[in-house]
Every structure is written in C-alpha cells, then in structure tokens.
Amino acid sequence: MMKLPLDNAKVAYARSLAERVVSPLLESFAARSTVSIERAVLRLYGVDGVDHEDIPWPNRVVDRLKQDGRLTTGAARALAATVRASGLPVQEAAVHLAQHGLESDLNDPTEAGAAREWAELEARKALTRLAATRQARRETRLRLGTGPTPQKYLIVATGNIHEDVPQGVMAARQGADIIAVIRSTGQSLLDFVPHGETTYGTGGTYATGANFRLMRQALDEVGEELGRYIQLTNYASGLCMPEISVLAAQEGLDMLLNDALYGILFRDINIHRTLTDQHFSRMLNAFSGIIINTGEDNYLTTADALEEGHTVLASQFINERFAKAAGMPESLMGLGHAFEMNPNTEDGLLYEIAMAQLVRQVFPEAPIKWMPPTKHVTGNIFWTYAHNTLYNLVGVLTGQSIELLGILTEAIHTPFASDRYLALQNADYVNRYARHLSEEIQYAPDGRIARRAAQVLDEAVGLLEKVADEGLVPSVAKAVFAGVTRLPDGGKGLAGVFDRADTYLNPFEALLARQEVRA
Amino acid sequence: MMKLPLDNAKVAYARSLAERVVSPLLESFAARSTVSIERAVLRLYGVDGVDHEDIPWPNRVVDRLKQDGRLTTGAARALAATVRASGLPVQEAAVHLAQHGLESDLNDPTEAGAAREWAELEARKALTRLAATRQARRETRLRLGTGPTPQKYLIVATGNIHEDVPQGVMAARQGADIIAVIRSTGQSLLDFVPHGETTYGTGGTYATGANFRLMRQALDEVGEELGRYIQLTNYASGLCMPEISVLAAQEGLDMLLNDALYGILFRDINIHRTLTDQHFSRMLNAFSGIIINTGEDNYLTTADALEEGHTVLASQFINERFAKAAGMPESLMGLGHAFEMNPNTEDGLLYEIAMAQLVRQVFPEAPIKWMPPTKHVTGNIFWTYAHNTLYNLVGVLTGQSIELLGILTEAIHTPFASDRYLALQNADYVNRYARHLSEEIQYAPDGRIARRAAQVLDEAVGLLEKVADEGLVPSVAKAVFAGVTRLPDGGKGLAGVFDRADTYLNPFEALLARQEVRA
C-alpha cells in the first residue's frame, strides 16, 4: 500500500483543534432539545401513524405540548404521565395527549417519580428491541458477506417507492453493494416525516418508515439470492435528523447521510437546530451500528476543489469530533469528500490522488465516503463516462471505502436503470483491471502529489486554528465553508429549539451514552 | 520520469540476437529484386500515369520486360537505354518501352556505359528533388511545430477522398496531430498502385499519389490556419511497398505503416517478396525522413496479449534491425505495440503499464507507435470509451510517442466524424489531467509491473534465440508470430521476385546507401 509522507504531529494538532472547535458546543447539547428530538423520543416509545390530515402523531403531540408551554420538560415525561394517568397503551395515550394536552400534574413528586420510572423502563425496552434489530442485521451481514472495497454505492430516485424497489433490486443484481434512496426535493425542509408508502416525489422518493421497510425487505431477499449482503442508506439530514435515525434503526438501515453542517450550509437550517439534532441523532446511529455519511463533498459543488480542498479536510475533522462526542467509533464515520477538480486543470488527477490519499491516511479506520464528478460534468455523456473512469481508478488506487458511482447522465436527470448498469460496468472494469496498482507504485517524496497533500493539510490546520479561535458559530457566519454565510439566529427551524427545564426528561440520552455501542 | 529496473545486458543481448536473425537475409536483398522495386525505380525517374485500361505505366513497363525476359538487369537500365535510343522524354520513353519492349542492345559496352551514366545522373537528380521536398517539409514542421507527445493519431476511412479530406481537416481542427488515411480493404493485395483521385473504397480509401496530394495540401492549409504542423500517414505494406514509399516521398507524407513481417503474416504475402520489398522501401523512407510504423500491434488482435506479449517485443527487435540495415536512424523507427489485454484480466492495467514502459525504455529514441484496444471492445460504446480512457492514461504515463486514439465505435464501423471528436476529447482530458503523473510515481522494484516487464523481456530473448538458431524464414513457417504459419514458397507475390543478373542496375540503391539520411 502506497503512502504519502505525512506529518503525524500536524494531524494530531488538527484533531486537537477540532476538539477546541466542538467542545464549547457540547454543553449546549445538554442544555437544549428540539421538537424533532422530542418526536424522535415519542417514536422510540412506539408512537407512530398520522391523523386524518396526514399529520404524524409525534408532531401532533409535540405541537400540542409546545402550544401548552409544556415541552420544556420533555415529551417522554408527558407521555409517561399520560400513559400512567390514562392506562392507555402508548399509541392511544399519545393520541389522547395530542388531543387533550397534558392532564397530569408533573409537580406531584410521587407521580413524577413513577412517570420517570415508566419512561426509563420503557426506554430500556425500546433500546433492547433496536439492539435486537441491529444484532439480527449484523448476523445476516456476516453470514452473507459484503462486496470488496471500494463498495459500490448506487442511487435510486424515481419518486415512487414501487418503482424504486425493483430498480434497487436490479442494481444489486448488477453488482451494487449499497443502495441509496434519494429523497424528494425539499423533504429536508419539512418539519415532519411523511407517513406510509409514497409514490410521488421529485428528484427522489420520500423517506418514510414504510418506504424504508419495503426497500429493506426487497434488498434482503435479493441479498439472499445473490449470497451478498446489500446495504441500504437514506438521509438523516434536514429538520428531522433524529426521527429519521429512529426510523432507520427500526427498519434496519445500514447507513445514513448525516452531517453536522450540511443542513446549515445547504438547506439554510438554523445552526443551533442542526447541531443539537445531529448530536442526538448520532447517538442513535452509534447505538444501531449505522454508518454515517458526512457531506463535505457538497462544498466542492459550489466552491472550487483546488482552492477549497482544505475546507473539506477541516470539516472532516470537525465531523469526526462531533461523532466522537456522540459516542461513535471510527468504524461508523463515513467521512465525505469528492472528485470535483475541474477537468481542465493540468495535473488535476494528481491533485485528486493527493486528496483521496490524504483523507485515506488521516482517517485510516473510517469507512470514507467518496463522491464522483458532478459539478463539471455536462450533458456529453461520453465525456462524463471518461471522468468516471478516472474517478474509479483513483478510488481503487487510494482505497476509498464507500464509493458513490458516477453516473454518465449526472448533468441531466436522476439515473435511468441503464445509467446505473453502465456505472457498475465502468467501476467493475477499473477495480479489476487496476486491482493491485496501489501496491505497485510509490509517490515521489517531494513530488506534486506529496506537496499538494501537505498543502491541503497545512491549510486545513490554518482554517481550524481560525475556527477554534473564533468559535464555530461565528465562523459559519463568516462563510468559511462552501462560501456560504449563515447567521446564528437565521435559517429554518430555530423555533423548534428550546432550553430544557430543570426537570427535563429524556431517558434515552443516558442509556445511549452508557451503552456499549460498537458496530 | 519513472523507470523500470531493466537488465541492460539482456537488452543488448536481444539486439545481438536480432542481428543474427537479420544478417543472413541481407545478402539476399543484394541478390534479388522484385517487380515492385523496379516499378518504384521507374516512378523515381518520373514514370507515372495509366493506360486506357487503368493499368499504371510502371506496371506496363515491368510486365513487358518480364515477359520479354529482360527484367533481371533492372528497369533502370532498360529505361535509360530506351531514353537514349529514342531521344524521348522519360514518360514517353516508358510508354514506348511498354509497347515495344526493349529495343536496344544492352551488350554493346559503350551503349551500356552511356545508359548507366544517364541512369545514375537522373537518379541523382530525382533524389535531389526528393531531398528538396523533404527539406521544405522539415522547414514547415519546424516553423509551425507539432503537438506535444503522445501525438494524437486519428484515422479517416470513408472510401472517398473528397469525404476524407474535410474529415481530416475537421480532425486537425479538433486537435489531431497525425491523420492516417486507411486503405481500402484488399488494396494491399493489388500488385499495382491505383491512379488518380478515388471515390470508392471499402473500409478505407485507395492509396494513390493524387489522393496523397489532396490530403497533404488540405492538411498543410489547415496547419497554417492552426499554427500546428499536421502529419500525414499512409500504408507502405502489401505488394507495393516500394512504390508507395516513392509516392509518399514525392507527396510529402510524414509517416508510413511499414513492417518487415506484417504482410507475410496478415496478408499472406510471400516472405521473400515482403522482405526484399521492405528493404528498398525503408531505404527510401530513411532518405525522405519518413517515420515508419511497424505492425506488431496486430499480433495481439489474433494472439493473447498476456501470453504473447513477448512476440511483440521480439518482433520489434527484428524490425529495428531491418530498419538499421536499411540505413534508418532510430528517430524514424515507429515501432508498434498495443493495449490489447483482455479487460477481464485482473491487474490487466499493471501488465499494460509494464509492457508500455518496457517498450519505451528498450527503444528510448524511437517514436513508439501505440495502438488502442480493438480486440476486446464490443458494440457497447460506453464501455469502449472507458477502455480508451485507461489506454490514454497509460500512454501519457509511459510517454508513448505516436498514439492512435481509440474509437468508441471500434467494434462497429470505421469512425464517424463524431467518433474522432469524442476520441480527441478523451485523450485531451487524460493527457492534461495526468500530464506529470509519470514524474510522480515510482514502480515497486520487485512488484508485479517490474516482474511482468522482466518476464516479457526474458521470453522475447528466448524466442529470439530460437529464431536466430533456426532462421527467420523457417521460424515463420513454425507460426512463432501471431500464431500464423507461412511457408517460404507460399503466399502472394512470389512470382514477382527475381534474381538479379550480374549486370543488374539500380543506381538508387547505392545513392541511398551513401546519402546522409538523418530525419
């Protein structure tokens, strides 16, 4: 395996800077919650379904509590009190709570104690169920095995789950290792998770528990047929990160797109909202052994890869730190980056190799997620196919783990069935044809590749120093990432963030934090 | 520039073996001639045109001499005698000679001496004219400059010169450095060179002086427009090697496909015919500064690249030796090889790198000609485009000189205008994106690439030892190249080979041999 000569002290220093960036925020995670965290808690307890207007009951409950000014002590407490008071099963209790509000007196210490006891016991049961799901999945994965790295990650995005399912199956049969169902344009800004099987979406299909289940089942079946475990992924970004993490855990997903900054930068979601949400959501992912995929690749779709490569690395250090804070092992950190150098750049390939190898070496245990050319490709599908060939080559050369395959119609439409087929053909060809290339070559110690890697690392350190000094929130306001400015009180979803009351209860937090959570 | 650790002594030994293979044949070149050499001589003196049945006058003359049993003393002598006797200009004298046979008494010593004098003087004049053409061309080339290596070589093959010309011009404008006009299927087996501008050919366009001229002129014009010298190439293979070399020299071509063995193996041309023809034809090419392109790449279209790679290298040593014997400097030896490894071969790319780098290092001064995937490509034009991407990458990585660009419709039809366009786009992208990759990486000294290169060299030496021991002609009969058996008295064109009489005259030979012929 070829290696770049890296300055390990500098890498360690970058990590310490990331810790300085992240630490000050951890307190706020303990002091705050959000509507989506509360809805996630309800879902963990088993609250599900929608009302006659298709509003999910978790939303109904949380909205009611909020309206009544009773959210700050946590939905768990309210649900527990209602269950205890009414004697109803959880779902009925939740409906009752949504319709009538919290009728119990939470100041009664005995009742409060009993509610807490119920909440803790039921939380333990809920997590035991999730653990069983995780365990069953792990066994299937071990039994069937997964494909060799780079693992080939293909997207389906028809908008209709019944069209997605056969397409996912087809892709698996053609060699895909991971299927991602892209979400409908705009779902990330919905402050609820739609319900049921859906057949209408644009640019993707709604992420719902039922849709997860349908795809999961189909991939499990085809996995048995193929003797290869097929992984499924979706998006825990946007306004419902924690809830999607719950649904994913319940339905047995293997990965989730989940980034500490993506929603802030690219969806203009309020920074406090996203940071708070991602923390709880990652605790859940860690518990369920779900690999997160971070979104640094997106920076390069707006900013220039040559100039802003270091922002990707800096952000990876930050995402890594946030993930650690949520209890994630490195084996679950699918840190993201991308092959987005302008194809007209002389020696662009060298710089791409440098970046891919750098990321690989800096995060040796992480299942790095790597993204194909998107920004600079055009409707010339032939030329795009050539870009994807070099992308695949760098992928196998530098040992990327999770490789989203380039699609020759990237600049045109969400992939056709044949586009995925051709993408797999390209990747299989290159991965086979260049299988051991990485063992064959060494980098010139002071060459362009080594220098570029060193430069990106230096610049990332420089940026992290600045962010550590100024703080993350002010830095994001100064457009350090992707050239986007986001103010602390701007963006969507700030109204859904609240300070916890002293008596706030969320028994999952403590349980998740204590749990032994290896994937 | 990255280097393989090669055993230089072994390379030198291989060269000495090639010398042992070639030397025994040189004598026969001095003792024999062929109908095509004699026609070439006539063309050099200026004989041209066709009769009413479209038979070229050079053929008419040689056929008549042969029929009259008067060819063995050489066409030069007969032409000279006729000119002297008739007082006619060369062309009329040739027509007269064809119609009435040789009327002079060549036994008269005065007359014989005068004819020889005329022949030598006119030969000198003819070569002076060719030297002027070469010189003018060299100046244009220096003035305009040529594209960077790998030089992009594109073919046109419509069958109609008037369609070829605009396509060649279009390709040049799109970035081609070299235009090859492919010949019509079967022309190589014609024992004459067709005449005039031609509009009908299959799989290519007839090679004629007039067609050469049209394309040359068009490329010169577009070269001025672009400020880049565009090279033109055609085929001096088949039954008319020497004549095509004359026409190419007269019309200012820059390269010619010309191989010592290709016609024997792939066109079933008699081995003595081709070997004799190629020697005189290469003397001419050397004089005119025309780069030859040898055809070892073709072996791999029938034989397997992994198993038979060494036959390519062995044959290159032989072609090199033949070329040296004809007075060629290395700078004119465009030795051929190809990227034809089965795409399903694990690590095939490593073996291709090994072969390309090996050839590059063994022949450091030669403008190596490299051929793209053809054998294993299919009608899946997308996949073929991916093969061509890796081909281009290996080309720039290993510093190939003349690179025939892969065409995405290779398995389908002769190239469309858009096929060439896409081929250039692919090559330009890769050459730019990986420009200095070769300076960046080193090969593991004992890795798969180095081992493969060493193995190919060893096997080539083994083969050359056998051929040197057994002789080239018996070896070809034993199918050592491309798996094809050719017997010494089989194949086309043997009847056109004859033993020279003691009084045989071909003044060009001596002049070409003495000339200072640097390109």
Add this chain to the structure above:
Amino acid sequence: MIGIRKADLERLKPYGDTMDDGKTQLSFSLPVPAGPEAAEAAKRLVLAHGFADPMMVRMEAMGPTMSFFVFYGAMQQTIDYKNLVVPKAEFEALDMHQIDDLIEAQFGRRLVVVGACPGTDAHTVGIDAIMNMKGYNGHYGLERYKMVKAVNMGAQIPPEALVARAIAENADAILASVVVTQKDLHITTLTELVEVMEAEGVRDRMLAIVGGPRMTYDLATELGFDAGFGPGSYAEDVAAYVAQELLRRQGKAMPVRA
C-alpha cells in the same frame, strides 16, 4: 479555407461519415429478457421511429428481465434549416459598461431585479452565477453593475415570497432559476409563479425571466414568461435583454452606439 462538403441546408440530415447518411446512435433499455425476441422488438421500435437500416450493435442483459441496447440507424426525415426561424430573446449583445451606460442614459435610475430559486429548488449556483458580484467564468454578476440593484433571495423561495419581495422592491424584473426538472417540477413551480404574479396584478408591471440548464426561450414563453435563458448564459445577457426590452416597452428604440 477548407470546409466540409456543402450540406443541403433545405434538407438537413445528420452526418455520420458521409454527407446526408443520416447516421444516428441510439441507446435504450427494454423490460424483457435479452434474446432474439428482444433484439427483434428493439429493431422494430427503431424502424417504427423512421430510422433506415437499424443496426443493433450491442444487446446486453441488465438483469433477468431487462436488456440494454445500442443501435445505429439512419434518420430519414430532413429539416429545412435554411428557412428555420428560431424565436429567441431579441437584444443586442452589450458588455457591463455599455449596459450601465445605457441604463444611466435611458432610465436615469438603477434598474431593480429580484432573483431566486423558487419552490423547493435549492440549486443556487446558476442564479448566483448571474447575480453575485463574482459572476461566473470571468463574467461579473449583476451585483457588480453600477446601474442595477440586484436582490438575490437564494434557494427554496415560495413563489408568493418572491413576488412579494419584487413588489416591495418595485422591481423591474423577476429572475427565477429552476434546475430540478424531474417529474416536470420546474413546470409546476413556474406556472405557480406566473399565477401568483397575475393574482397580485403585477404580471404586466415587471418582466418575468427564467433560466436554468434545461431552459429554452420556447419553453419560457410557453409558460408565460418574457424570456428564458439556458446553459452558458451570463449576467450581461439578461441585463442587456432587460434594459432593451423595457426600453422597447416604453416605445423607445435602442440608441445607436458609437
């Protein structure tokens, strides 16, 4: 100069390797197993669409019930290219300074444009290319224009919000950018935008302009916009258009330049 052999412009056809050969490449999938029947069906489909000499150059099984095809065939229809009239935004091309000068001289005030990605579309790179100071490919954006006030609302702006802001700014033009086209999302969003403008009674008061990678003048005008700008557009295109179209609407001609 050497050109290609003259094409018959009144009967224009594709060029493969010979003038008028009509040669065209096609690829598609059929939801049936690869095999002789699939091949025949594919060939007939290509024939049914008027291609002569359909040549299947590749069939591959994409799965048990899906096959992939590559074909070549010859188009038989021709187009009268010579007499083709292509509707497009009519304006004289100007550079930034000329546009500023024109606005200053003719309007005596800054023109106001309000831009956004309407609906759920979050692809801001295109609208930013047109509006942001920095511009795109070395062409400055509208924020850089002395005589243009450019308000860029960014991504995922509901049509109501966009129109409300345009009214508030007393805008001369709305600039919408649409990128996502799957399930015709752009059509839905743009139709809604025009309807809101009409409902607010401002459709005639300001120009409605739209751009995006799949946008054409044709489509834009069909949807009720004044003009549409596709890939490769720059700020100066839309600025020159806006200034000149407003002039035209005021009955003024474009002044002749020195």
Add this chain to the structure above:
Amino acid sequence: MIGIRKADLERLKPYGDTMDDGKTQLSFSLPVPAGPEAAEAAKRLVLAHGFADPMMVRMEAMGPTMSFFVFYGAMQQTIDYKNLVVPKAEFEALDMHQIDDLIEAQFGRRLVVVGACPGTDAHTVGIDAIMNMKGYNGHYGLERYKMVKAVNMGAQIPPEALVARAIAENADAILASVVVTQKDLHITTLTELVEVMEAEGVRDRMLAIVGGPRMTYDLATELGFDAGFGPGSYAEDVAAYVAQELLRRQGKAMPVRA
C-alpha cells in the same frame, strides 16, 4: 423473487426509470454550425422521428460547420412483443459429443464443411473461432469433431475458389465469414457467392451458411443463405444446425435423445 413491475408485453416500450416512459438516448452530428438554429433543427429532427419531449442535453461545436448533439426523448411507438415470431435457425442445441454421436448414427460418415472469409475480407478470427481445433471461449472448433471434416481456406478467398473447393471436397456445407460491412461490402460478396453456387449448380447440393459480427438470420436468408450466425456463436451451434438441417432435408426427424 422480486422482479420489475410487469411490462405490458403487447405494447412494449423502452424503460428509462419508469415503466413505459419510452426514454431513449440519441447522439448525432449535423453539418451546420452549433447555435440556436442547429439546436432547433436537431430538436425538430428528433420530433420528426416520433420522439416525444425531445430534450437536447448537449450541443458542442465539432468545428466551424459541424455540431454534435446528445438528446433524450420518449419513443411513442410500441411493439407487440408477446406475439412476436422471430425467424431463426431451428435446431436443438447439442454439445460436441452429442453432435458426433448424431452424425455417426444418422449419416454413418463424416460431414464435410468448407469455410473461408470470401472476397477481400481478411478477418479470420471469427471463422477460426468456429473451425480451428482450439475454438473460442472454451468451445472447441469443428476440427476437433470426430465426425466433421473441416476445411478452413482462410482469408480473402474469391467466391469462385471457395465454391470450387467445396465441390472438390464434396462438401455438405459452405461456411462463409464476413466482417467488413462498410459500403455494404458483405452484401456484395455474399450475393456473389450465392450466384457462383447457382452458376455451378450446387446451391441445392450443399448448405450455404454465413456468420459475422453484423450477421443475422434474417439478413442471411434474405441474401439466399440457409442460415446466419451472429456474435457469440460457437462451433456447436453451426454443427448442430448443419446435422439437423441435413437430416430434415432427407426427411428424417431428429431422434429423441435419452
């Protein structure tokens, strides 16, 4: 097993990403400068060939007077796949040993086939794949068959020479291989071959079979051959066909195998 949503086999259409969307990719060049007029002409050509929603996804200038296009559009025609009858060589697939046994049992002698690349075609790899001992892709060639005498004349054999040899060998079948198809060279050569066979009065005495990368059963029979074999054929295909077809012509049925 999970399959794709059921296709309507009586009205079969291409599948892009939704059943029956008809989506097809096209690329071609037009001998006119890239620009709005070229784009419009290209679009109209695609429309004229019956594609709905033609979408030009790329136009590039290939030179001053040549433009390159990539389009997507939706085929509107459908094919009745369910009731499609595809003519093809009818024979039961057998392996080498079964074929040898069949010939031995039914003919009691070796069948004789004479093969070549006729005319100017020099592409022998295909005919060698069928005839040479070694075969192709692990399928032995006819020379390996105990009960077949296989004479391979090689490349560039004039039709007269091929027929003369077949007569001399008293052949049961002629096997021609044609690869070069530019300017329909294969059609010319094959037509000539059949004419020579007829002129020599042997067309009915021996099977005439042709193969090659662009060969189909349809085309072969149209040209007067008995069968045509395309890409992916092996020796056992043609051998099984020859033996069974000769049997059929003798009025014998294929014996039922154990």
